[in-house]
Amino acid sequence: MAAGQANRLPRGGRIDRSRPLRFSFDGKSYAGYAGDTLASALLANGVSLLGRSFKLRRPRGIVGGGAEEPNAVMQVGEGAAARPNLLATQVELEPGLAARATRGWPSTRFDIGAALDSFGRILGAGFYYKTFKYPRAWWKLYEHFIRRAAGFGKAPDSPDPDRYEHRNAHCDVLVAGGGPAGLMAALTAARAGARVILADDDVEFGGSLLAGGDAIDGAPAMDWVAGAVAELREMPDCRLLSRGTVFGYHDHNFLTIVQRCVQEADAAAQGPARRPVAERLWRVRAKRVVLAQGAFERPLVFCNNDRPGVMLASAVSGYIHRHAVLPGRRAVVFTNNDSAYRTAIDLAGAGAEVAAIVDSRPGGAGAIGQRVKELGIPVLAGHVVSDVSGRRRVRGAGIARWTGEPWSAVEITLRIDCDLLAVSGGFSPAVHLHSQAGGKLEWDESQLCFLPGEARQPHDSAGAGNGKLSLGDCLADGLRAGKAAVEALGLNPPEIEIPATNESPAAPIKALWRVPAAKDADRCPKQFIDFQNDTTVADIRLAVREGYRNVEHVKRYTALGFGTDQGKLGNINGMAVLAETLGKPIPEVGTTTFRPAYTPVRFGAGAGESVGALYDPVRKTALHQWHEAAGAPMEVVGQWHRPRYFPRNGEDLHAAVARECLAVRNSVGIMDASTLGKIDVRGPDAVNFLERVYTHNVDRMKPGRCAYGILLGEDGMVMDDGVMARLAEDRFYLTTTTGGAAQVLDWLEKWLQTEWPELEVWLTSLTEQFSTLAVAGPNSRALLEKLGCDIPLDRESFPFMHVRTANLAGMPVSLFRVSFSGELAFEINIASGLAPDLWRKLMDVGREFELTPYGTETMHVLRAEKGFVIVGQDTDGSVTPVDLGMNWLLSKEKDFLGKRSLARPDCLRADRKQLVGLLSRAGCTVIPEGAQLIERTGQRAPVPMCGHVTSSYHSASLGHPIALALVAGGRGRRGETLFAAPPGREPIAVEIVSPAFYDPKGGRQHV
Amino acid sequence: MLLIECPWCGPRAETEFSYGGEAGIPRPADPDALSDAEWADYLFYRSNPRGAHRELWNHAQGCRRWFVVERDTVTNRIAGSFRLDETVPVPASAAEKQPEQGD
Structure with missing residues (x-):
């Protein structure tokens, strides 16, 4: 089984030789062992060419052993579960693992782009900006080639089958990194009684000790590691996360750790029914943090x-x-x-x-x-x-x-x-998290590296990441950081002796940022600084010659530190070469900013459980099952699923809507309007409060009265609308738009709490507690009478725009004589639990009147025929009530939110866009919604636009299409002709008319 | 992610809250008496300081109460949370141009 592993040593290592396994790379099968990484197994098999470089297509092999690896970027797995852009140095070898190099099209060994290497001169710094520009018409060709040849992995094109989860955790001390310093810090904190989380991105704890022949206390260093880990595991308040990368350090000591889960163990624990968790995102709030992530070799x-x-x-x-x-x-x-x-x-x-x-x-x-x-x-x-x-x-x-x-x-x-x-x-401390947390960096001239300086959050750095490169110094620094953390927490630090090591003193490092060549720096063979982005010394020098001085600008111009690498390998060399080129000291040039994520994190881990219905919950009305059984296609409004139309005998949308509209206009229809927002307002100051937020005169409404009301933002723009009903002196009932329900409640609450806390008013959402059945049409009254209503419904006893409580078919309801269709109509409010029963009874009794259920589409047509707007469709946050022709709603006798803004010069402009109706001159064309309106055809681009179409339908009742639009100065332009100009279509000649197309006097709703 | 102290519920994660902009901007008592410029100042202009900033937060996923937080806009450090009916100590940094809520 071990055959072919030419570079495998006969003895030693932390691999499990009793568990040989096979894997494939670029389609070819190889042998490895459990305990290998993909990188170590490939090296064992003598595979040295792993891919092609990003820009110049140069052959590349493995450089590093961990997160700093720039070249061995892999696509692991096939199909939907494929994972792009994994570093071979961090992929644990599993049986059957299938990996491909992500770069090197069409193949790693024969690479079409390798020819580019010879043309390296045109692909120098800033080549994105300089080449592939002319001729312009060729750009599409260039783009195709560049996108194909560039790029890392290939994103799977179907949903990720892997499962992810988020877990929240709190601790006293979070230690990032489980090498000698991190283990020492964790031991110190845990022995002091602190709650500790220790996270390390490797499979095993030990950090640098995994890689060497170090000794601690006269024994192999890994013995000391095993002892420390065993002790920590015994501690009840200590959590050890191996395979866990701390990748983000956010405000207020909030850190994010992504943990790769060992599938077998998880699957066993959770039973076979659930797919095991592939990755777990830990969201940790820590009181203190010790960063012990080590250093990267340069x-x-x-x-x-x-x-x-x-x-x-x-x-x-x-x-x-x-x-x-x-x-x-x-x-x-x-x-x-x-x-x-x-x-x-x-x-x-x-x-x-x-x-x-x-x-x-x-x-x-x-x-x-x-x-x-x-x-x-x-x-x-x-x-x-x-x-x-x-x-x-x-x-x-x-x-x-x-x-x-x-x-x-x-x-x-x-x-x-x-x-x-x-x-x-030399070594560069991994200062990424320290820097993410807002900590400063300080240049250490003796060790030639940036060290973590002043911290902004309660954190500390220890070990190689703090510039302590010898093992003895690492252990001592971990102990110091652990003690400092527990002291800051008010705990007593334990007495711990620093374990003995046997190192000899080292001679100091000497700066060598760019190795001199036989030719000068701009003519010698390429000297790479950033392998992943093919950034060379010559590129940085070119950027400086072209005027770039700031390190952040040079980074973007040369792509230094882009990609998965994020400067781990090449950054300091790059900064130093820049500094030498500029003739400045390195600390003056500085580093680029480190931002999360430290290593690439899968989108799935970021999403966690929040996918599908758990991300965007589905809200269903009490009548949802009936609608489904009736075969209604659903429209998603906010999170609500509302029936769009109720097709009969294979009708399409247009046929069904035409039938539903005519039924409402000629007999009676019924709609589930339960998704309307409903707010109960009560208290001795309810009138006073509503006067301040609604534009109409609320105090004039007697109990039992309804009114149409609009809410304005303080900027005077229409925010929401609905019906206000006064149920008693101190009690009101408001409806809001379906999408605006939560926003309106929040808005009202904010004013009550922050501005008018002296008002005694209480707001309660009733949106889900009550269902609303809208019965509309000339036969609606007869229908309710037939069903059995305990109050008179005639015009005199129960006039338009009034509310009554009643018993309908023996069930307690509130009846609102309001109409969104322009017909005689009743909105029935009923406790949601009773709604399905009432709906069924209405459908039974309604057979005599051919009672027709209708959906949102018909509702839209009916209201548009009347010129009633839908906030958010016919308005867009830049429309005042004056623009909509609603001056009659604006009280002159009081102040209300937004009133002052209506007098701002901009709101008084004569050429503001105003609501109008449009009829197409040809008579039969439904104008596409959103189409821009222009004055004349035949103009050269850019054509001035004078408005746009907001609603457009075919009206079955009128026998022709209708549209609503916002047109500059539109109300004064009735009878004029404009052109609707939908993209890619012939302009449509339209006439400006009144928005009230149907029954403009409003007689039908008053009967 | 900020850790915000709700005066009623204690320290909670930022995701439980919604942001309400700069605090201490009372609605003018008589808007009609204001010039367009004065009204625009109330409506659109905010101090946007570098440093201490009094701002409104709502514990939207909790008790739903509004309160004032003083946050440093550079470091995100939070100096304190205050109920709207509390007299809020004047921050060391600034001569505030508006009186605080409840003052």
Whole structure:
């Protein structure tokens, strides 16, 4: 089974050799072990070419071992469950896992875009802005090519079958990162009795200790890790989240962690019926936070430093120790600091030949230099690797002596064959979360990195992420941060001794931001800074030559730090090269801003359970089942599902609506109007309050009286409308539009609480408690009488615009003589539990009158025939009641919200858009809603527009189409002709008319 | 996500609240007496300070009460929450041009 894993070491590693498994990459099957990552398994199989670079299509291989990996971006899985843009270094190997490189179209090995490499000069910094511009007509062709060739993974095109969940948690101390510093901090806090959450993005805790041969207290360091984790697991108030990446640090110590769930365990716990949770998003509010996320090793910037086989030294050590994978046979190590010497020792110990350590420092390493010498590894101090040979794989390193002058040219005097080049340019603390939280960064000239500075929120940094690069310093710093956290919480820090380590002192790092080449920086082979975005030293220099100075601008111009990388690998090198080019110190140039997310997070994890009906709940009226049984297609209004029409015998929308309209006009129809917002207003100051918010004179309404009312914003624009009924001296009932119900209640509450707290008024929503059945048409009165009503319904006893309580078919109801159709009509309010019974009785008794249920579409036509507006359809937040011709509703005797605004000069303009009716001159054309209105045809673009169509229907009652529109100065232009100009259609000649098309005197509703 | 102290319910996550804009802008007693410019100032202009900001919040998913929060617009740090009927201490930073609610 292990066959083919040529680079697998015979012994060691944290892989489970008893669990071999198979996986595929780019369609080819390979073998690996449980405990491998996709990256380690590919390296074990000798797969060094993993994809093509973003812009220049250069062959690329694995560089790193974790979140900093720029090249090994994978599409994992097939079909709907495929996950794009995963880093191979972070994908746990599973049986049957199928991965593809996301870049490299049409294939990784033969790449059409590779030719682009030769044209690199036209794809320099800012190429987006400079090339592919002319001729303009070719843009579509360019765009197709660019979009196809660029881009990372392919988003699945069907719904994600994976399940996600959100979980909220609170803790005293959240520790981000489970390496030596994080474990130490967590132990300290937990022993003090704090509630602790420890999250680490890896499968196992240990951080950097997983990758090396460190010792703690004279034993393998991982023994100490195992002890610490076991102790923490025992603690009742300690939660350990492995595979959990803290990716966002938000305000008020709110942090987000995405946890990859181990499917088997979850499935077992939850039973087979539910699909296991794939990822869990933790939303944590922490009192204190300790950031211990470690540091990223930086690559070195030399010519062709992107060739497969050039890897970070720490990653090489990690693959050897953790995965028992030897990524090369003959290695060169290139460094400007001591840490890579350990990689040389690791390589030698694993059986590789280390041809040389190339150290840019003239003095070489500290104490570790002696150990290397004892192993017989040659060290070339004061030298650099200036260039490498090989295209799909490193073949050799070109080495030059270097004096230390940053931009000097060097001469390559020595070439060493190798298939692996392990590089180290020093370490950059992972300050991302600190920076997200608003913390400042400080440049450390001795360690050549940005350190977390002053924090804005209650957090602290510890370990390598705080610039403590040695193991002993890490442990001590974790203890310090843990103690500081518990002291801030008022707890007693426990007595803990710092475990002993056996490190020798290191020689200091020396700056080497850009390795000198044989030619000058703009002509030498490409020196990559950001591998993922193909940003080179020459690109940054070009950006500076073209006038860019600010680091944020240079980033956007050169794409430095874009993509999934977000500057993890290349940012500091980029800033430093920019600083050197500008001749400024690095801290003066600064860094770009770090923002969430730290690593890519799936949309599914962000959504959690909030998908489908759990995201957008469906609201159904009490009569919903009847509507469904009647076969009514539903229209979604807000969250309500309302019947749109009730087709009979296979009718289409138009036939059904025409029939329903005629039924209402000629006999009687019934509609479920339950979704209207309903607000009960009561209290001794109810009149006073409503006077202030509604435009009409409320105090003149006697109990039993109804009125049409509109609400204005303080800006004078129509916000909502509805019926106001006065039920008693101190009690009113308001209706609102379906979509405006919650907004109106909130609006009224806000004024009551913030502006007029002295008013004794109480507001109660009744929207769902009561259902509304609208019975409309000349036979509506006869229908209710036939059904059995205990009060007289004749015109004199119960006039138009009045309200009565009554018993209808033995059921208590409120009857409102209001009409949205212009016909004799009754709106019946009834407790929602009784509504289905009443509806059925009405349908039974109504057979005699051919009682016809109608939906929202017919309601729209009927009201448009009358010129009644729908707020939000015929208005858009820029329409005053004057624009709608509702001056009669505006009291002159009192103030009301928005009144003063109606006198603003803008609201008095004669050319404001006003509500009018439109009839098409041809007579038979339904004008598309939303069509713009123009004065004349035949004008050249841009054509001035004088209005737009807001509602448009065919009126069966009138036998022709009708439309409502907002037209500049429209009310004074009756009889004039305009043209409706729907896009892509011939203009339609229309005549401006009154918006009241049907029964303009309103006689029918008063009978 | 902010952690906001509701004066009635205690500290709750921002998602339970809705924002109501700058606090301490009383509706003019006699709007008709105001010039267009004065009315526009009430209607449209807000102080938008860098630093301490008194603002209205509503515990929309809780007790549904409105109250005042003093928040630093730079750091998002919240200095305190106040009921509308409380006399609110004047922030150190500003000479407020409007009296607070309930003052």
